[in-house]
Amino acid sequence: MAAASRFVCQSCGAEHRKWAGRCDACGEWNSIAEEAVTAAGAPGGLKGKKRGRQLAFESLTGASEPPPRMVTGINELDRVFGGGLVPGSVLLLGGDPGIGKSTIALQAAARLGMKGVRCVYLSGEEAIDQVRLRARRLGLEASPVQLAAATNVRDIISSLSAERADLVVIDSIQTMYLDTLDSAPGTVGQVRGSAQELIRHAKETGAVLLLVGHVTKDGQIAGPRVLEHMVDAVLYFEGERGHQFRILRAVKNRYGATDEIGVFEMTDHGLDEVANPSALFLDRRDQDVAGTVVFAGIEGSRPMLMEIQALVAPSALGTPRRAVVGWDSGRLAMVLAVLDTRCGLALGGHDVYLNVAGGFSVREPAADLAVAAALISSIAARPLPKDGIYFGEIGLAGEVRPVSQADARLSEAAKLGFRQAVIPDAKGRKGTIEGMSVTNVGQLGKLVDLIYGDDGRP
């Protein structure tokens, strides 16, 4: 058999027998590249080959105590890790360029270094001096972190074997390459191959491996989605340009809860943790403005209040504009359709703008009721009470459905000085929150009546 090459989609990792302009697995254009197959990666069955080693099976109960987690002392970060780093685990930290991945990675390593954890920081993107400069800016230059600028995985693994590190940061995985592969750094083959070797080494030595990875515009870790399956935790660093807030979100975590978030603020001396994010996303306004409501949400394990703004204006266009920032536009279309069909509030001739303040993006369906309230308030030109909060999921029949953790949402709101809440009917839930007057709405129509008040609907 001739030395085979294969054709691999650089977007999804699917293999093809011949080159094509479009990958039929993921639909991406111009993403297929030729890669040489190494002997180790050559396809072939096991039948008729030499027998494998006998495995020793074990029971589920074991005598071994799990080693303690490594705690960085940065609470927002430790929370996302699930209470600290688990020795031997592999993490992938993704995010747009410039969002602060290198900064947070260096901060974590330096903090752990000062606690006596042996940390190695390998930079494939920046020179040693640049990393030092950043460390000085962060005020962490005294930490005993071992630095190196390297991209060759063979060199890295040899050096690590001598170093015996507890934490290895690879910044970034897209710059690493295996000299046994022909393809360029950053291609699927290289990223997957390099990651595989680094992960194998980390698992053997019990070190924590933190892989930094870039993310493309549509939110995929550039190139290899395959990487997400190889690691124990995937963390995304997100935030809007022009806002100093950064949110670290665990989208996969074998050792902790997913959807847990950590909130940070980018300052001139690095990323500061934000201990009370609710206060951050609320814009303290003095004037009453129609179309502005506060949504009591849950992010990961904690309640978080944020402001949702809607502007509904008559449209001059044949197809009115629907512009959404921080929420799902499909979900907005659904709320608009329910308002139209079930409540007789036709917004078909209006432009609708919806915005979650502070650059945050809300994913919970529980925001439906708050969005609806913002829309109704805007079209009715009636400001809502400043000390009110809203949450609830809206069904297609116009019903308002209960959502999880209602009590946690209410008490967070009460803690921050809110005194009124409009929430779904609480079936079987008796608890009341002190100082908070709760209005239950079972149907969206009731919310419309509530906002329009005595005037009645249009």
Ligand code: TYD
């Ligand atoms: P960086 O961590 O290099 O981003 P990434 O590794 O994700 O590409 O962060 C770069 C940005 O952060 C850059 O625009 C400068 C800004 N920054 C600060 O505002 N303050 C700081 O203390 C540091 C280190 C960076």
Ligand code: MG
């Ligand atoms: Mg970087």
